[in-house]
Amino acid sequence: MFARFGIVVAALLVTMGGALAADRAAEGQPPVAEASWTGLYAGAWIGGRTSRVGVTACPGGVVGQNCPEGFGLDGFVAGVNVGFDLQLDNGVVLGAFLVLPLTRDDEVVTTPLFEPFGLSWRVTPKFVGALAARVGYAFGDVLPYAVVGVSRAWVESQTLSFGLPLNQPVEVAHTGMVLGGGLEMRLTQNVSVDGRYLLGLLGSATYDFCGNPPCGSSYDSVSHNFLAGLNYRF
Numbered sequence: 001m002f003a004r005f006g007i008v009v010a011a012l013l014v015t016m017g018g019a020l021a022a023d024r025a026a027e028g029q030p031p032v033a034e035a036s037w038t039g040l041y042a043g044a045w046i047g048g049r050t051s052r053v054g055v056t057a058c059p060g061g062v063v064g065q066n067c068p069e070g071f072g073l074d075g076f077v078a079g080v081n082v083g084f085d086l087q088l089d090n091g092v093v094l095g096a097f098l099v100l101p102l103t104r105d106d107e108v109v110t111t112p113l114f115e116p117f118g119l120s121w122r123v124t125p126k127f128v129g130a131l132a133a134r135v136g137y138a139f140g141d142v143l144p145y146a147v148v149g150v151s152r153a154w155v156e157s158q159t160l161s162f163g164l165p166l167n168q169p170v171e172v173a174h175t176g177m178v179l180g181g182g183l184e185m186r187l188t189q190n191v192s193v194d195g196r197y198l199l200g201l202l203g204s205a206t207y208d209f210c211g212n213p214p215c216g217s218s219y220d221s222v223s224h225n226f227l228a229g230l231n232y233r234f
Contacts, residue, residue: 035189036087036138037085037087037093037138037143038085038086038087039084039085039233039234040082040083040084040233040234041082041083041084041085041192041231041232041233041234042080042081042082042083042231042232042234043080043081043082043194043229043230043231043232044078044079044080044081044229044230045078045079045080045081045194045227045228045229045230046076046077046078046227046228046229047076047077047078047225047226047227047228048074048075048076048077048225048226049073049074049075049076049077049223049224049225049226050072050074050223050224051072051073051074051200051221051222051223051224052070052071052072052221052222052223053070053071053072053073053107053123053219053220053221054070054219054220054221054222055067055068055069055070055217055218055219056204056218056219056220057204057206057217057218058216058217058218059216059217060216061217063217064111064112065111065112065113066111066113066114067111067217068109068110068111068121068207068217069109069111070219071107071109071123072107073105073106073107073123073125073221073223074105075103075105076103077101077103077225077227078101078102078103079099079100079101079102079103080099080100080102081097081098081099081100081229081231082097082098083095083096083097083098083134084096084097087138091137091138091139092135092136092137092138093134093135093136093137093138093143093145094133094134094135095133095134095135095136095145096131096132096133096134097131097132097134098129098130098131098132099129099130099131099132099198100129101128101129104124104125104126104128105124105125106122106123106124106125107122107123107124108120108121108122108123108160109121109123117161118160118161118162118163119159119160119161119166120159120160120163121157121158121159121160121207122156122157122158122160123155123156123157123207124155124156124157124158124169125153125154125155125156126154126155126156126171127152127153127154128151128152128153128154129151129152129153130149130150130151130152130178130198130200131149131150131151132147132148132149132150132178133147133148133149134146134147134148136184141185141186142183142184142185142186143183143184143185144181144182144183145181145182145183145184146180146181147178147179147180147181147182147196147198148177148178148179149177149178150175150176150177150178151174151175151176151177151178151200151201151202152173152174152175152176153173153174153176153202154171154172154173154174155171155172155173155174155205155207156169156170156171156172157169157170157172157207157208158170170207170208172205172206172207172208173205174202174203174204174205174220174221175202175203176200176201176202176203176220176221177201178198178199178200178201179198179199179201180196180197180198180199180225181196181197182194182195182196182197182227183195183196184231189233190232190233190234191230191231191232191233192230192231192233193228193229193230193231194227194228194229194230194231195227195228195229196227196229197224197225197226197227198225198227199222199223199224199225200221200222200223200224200225201220201221201222202220202221202222202223203220204218204219204220205218205219205220206218206219207219
């Protein structure tokens with residue numbers, strides 16, 4: 001549901017931007033902002049995400065029996081970003097931005113071998129961030145762009161017994177990349193709306209679920225993020 005919400009919001013922003021640009025071009029009106037896209041900006045965004053975390057290795061165990069299977073981390077997302085753009089004389093815009101989500105989801109996974117004993121594992125992303133570059137072309141107050149960057153995530157796992165923690169949480173780190181694109185549109189000289197899609201690819205990391213090798217599994221993830229944001233340009 002939340003992913004659909006993000007898709008709809010992002011699609012509306014893109015549609016609005018294209019329609020507004022077409023109307024202004026047809027009427028011969030100047031763009032809202034004559035100024036360059038060059039400068040620092042900061043903003044906030046919301047959206048939806050669908051994510052699949054998959055098993056890449058299960059040393060000393062069997063996936064789905066004593067090693068947890070893959071699972072999803074879907075839901076509503078929100079966060080902030082800060083970036084800088086440089087518009088060249090030919091209209092090409094080069095930029096870089098930092099994305100910091102403020103929401104986090106968790107998932108409790110179980111296995112047939114341990115489920116009768118009430119054992120399960122809670123997996124919680126504690127921090128996820130991405131540093132990305134973008135390149136676009138300025139059509140007046142409308143800026144379509146492509147994105148590529150690196151991401152870093154710290155994910156916490158903890159063993160549970162009938163829902164109660166058995167040990168201290170253990171954190172693991174993933175490193176990956178982001179790809180995608182979007183469309184940003186100025187509303188005023190300083191305010192713009194931004195709709196984007198980001199594909200998140202986090203590399204493999206090992207979760208020591210049970211505190212011993214038979215329960216250690218390596219996981220990676222693929223996420224689809226549909227975001228809509230509001231930026232202020234300084």
